[in-house]
Amino acid sequence: MKRNLGLLAALIVLLGITYFTQERRGILKEQEKDNYSKILDTSKYGDLVEIQTPFGHIKKFNDGFINFTDGHRANQKVVNEFLTRLSHIRSKKFLKDISKEKMKEFFPEDHMKMTFTFENEVLEYQLGAKLNFSQDFYVAMRTKSSGLVVAIANDKMPFEGIVSKESEHRSDHKYNRVKALFNLAPNFFLDLSIFEEEELERSIVFSNLANESFAIDFKAQTTNPPPEHPIIVSKAKMSHLRERLLSLRAFNYLSNVDDTTNFSRKVGTIKTSEGLYTIYERYKGDQSYYIFNPKNNIYYQFKAGEQKLLLFNIQNVWDLRVVEELGSKIKITFDNNETLELEVHKIGEEASKLFKILLSPAQYVEKVKDFSKYKNWKLKLIINSRELEVLFTESEMLVLDRKQKLTYHYTRFSKEPISVDPDKYRVK
Numbered sequence: 007m008k009r010n011l012g013l014l015a016a017l018i019v020l021l022g023i024t025y026f027t028q029e030r031r032g033i034l035k036e037q038e039k040d041n042y043s044k045i046l047d048t049s050k051y052g053d054l055v056e057i058q059t060p061f062g063h064i065k066k067f068n069d070g071f072i073n074f075t076d077g078h079r080a081n082q083k084v085v086n087e088f089l090t091r092l093s094h095i096r097s098k099k100f101l102k103d104i105s106k107e108k109m110k111e112f113f114p115e116d117h118m119k120m121t122f123t124f125e126n127e128v129l130e131y132q133l134g135a136k137l138n139f140s141q142d143f144y145v146a147m148r149t150k151s152s153g154l155v156v157a158i159a160n161d162k163m164p165f166e167g168i169v170s171k172e173s174e175h176r177s178d179h180k181y182n183r184v185k186a187l188f189n190l191a192p193n194f195f196l197d198l199s200i201f202e203e204e205e206l207e208r209s210i211v212f213s214n215l216a217n218e219s220f221a222i223d224f225k226a227q228t229t230n231p232p233p234e235h236p237i238i239v240s241k242a243k244m245s246h247l248r249e250r251l252l253s254l255r256a257f258n259y260l261s262n263v264d265d266t267t268n269f270s271r272k273v274g275t276i277k278t279s280e281g282l283y284t285i286y287e288r289y290k291g292d293q294s295y296y297i298f299n300p301k302n303n304i305y306y307q308f309k310a311g312e313q314k315l316l317l318f319n320i321q322n323v324w325d326l327r328v329v330e331e332l333g334s335k336i337k338i339t340f341d342n343n344e345t346l347e348l349e350v351h352k353i354g355e356e357a358s359k360l361f362k363i364l365l366s367p368a369q370y371v372e373k374v375k376d377f378s379k380y381k382n383w384k385l386k387l388i389i390n391s392r393e394l395e396v397l398f399t400e401s402e403m404l405v406l407d408r409k410q411k412l413t414y415h416y417t418r419f420s421k422e423p424i425s426v427d428p429d430k431y432r433v434k
Contacts (some may be wrong), residue, residue, distance in 0.1 A: 053126030081197040098155035214274030256306035339386040356430040368414035
């Protein structure tokens with residue numbers, strides 16, 4: 007009995023070894039097949055030292071890449087993502103004996119080429135036309151060692167979005183996505199970020215034409231000057247601003263600006279631990295904004311509207327809500343001197359409109375120097391022991407706090423003011 011059990015155990019071990027050996031061979035065979043089908047196998051020719059696309063050209067420098075023409079630093083993460091993206095393109099079938107006429111038919115756009123220079127080889131990679139009734143497309147590779155190789159290829163990345171099953175087999179979605187890699191903008195690989203994370207760990211001083219200088223400390227979550235009581239700094243707004251500054255990217259740059267009078271005017275500055283950034287409006291009559299980067303003496307160009315991120319008001323990072331919560335009861339006095347005391351969970355529709363505004367951020371806040379112009383109040387409110395007055399102008403609704411000497415300003419998008427009729431505040 008023991009002998010039979012021993013033989014059975016030995017047989018199980020033998021079968022296990024055989025299974026895993028075959029399984030390993032199968033895996034290695036699949037890996038070998040996959041490597042063979044790679045269009046761009048960067049492991050064959052040594053380190054990659056240069057990449058040239060139809061509109062971009064970068065070369066290896068130290069541990070990264072730089073722009074071939076002027077040495078501007080490339081974004082290594084973007085370069086890696088680009089190479090990873092190309093690695094998903096696989097050959098399905100290699101073609102032989104292609105005539106010149108067929109080559110012209112398969113590759114009608116001669117400029118759709120990339121050149122990869124390695125330590126031991128130069129690879130020219132060309133994208134051809136898409137097949138009519140398939141997602142597949144033609145590619146051509148030319149090296150010194152192997153000459154010209156033509157293949158039918160496929161993009162292994164999944165579809166993005168929704169594609170109908172009926173047309174999926176011949177969709178040009180994947181092909182157009184690959185084609186876009188050959189049409190990347192000239193500055194695609196370049197590091198056009200403005201600020202580094204370390205800069206935002208210390209106090210930063212902002213100054214622009216519309217405001218006096220002010221400082222923001224993202225680490226301490228404070229501003230200088232600080233907000234007037236009871237206003238506080240908004241941690242959420244501070245974090246959002248910090249992330250936006252870190253993610254800010256220019257789309258172009260000027261590296262040889264000898265005369266700053268070619269800018270129409272200086273509109274602001276930002277002082278960090280790295281130096282003084284200067285913001286300019288229009289260069290030689292264009293409609294762009296630029297920022298001078300003291301780290302590399304380059305003027306970065308922004309897309310229209312992005313300059314607003316740099317030219318803002320200190321109040322943009324304050325919490326400008328009149329109140330954070332309403333409490334349980336609110337006392338309202340109307341301009342006819344009638345008074346109502348409302349429970350928050352029992353308020354009319356018109357009261358809901360008013361309180362929704364008070365719980366939302368104001369456009370801006372002002373310190374009151376002269377109370378004489380604030381006589382025509384329409385509503386007086388007592389909320390959580392705070393005494394407030396509501397007034398209306400042609401374009402704004404104002405909430406006045408006389409004790410704190412503050413006015414909260416809300417833009418009136420509708421010319422119909424908040425009602426001051428007591429009947430509309432009663433719960434029926």
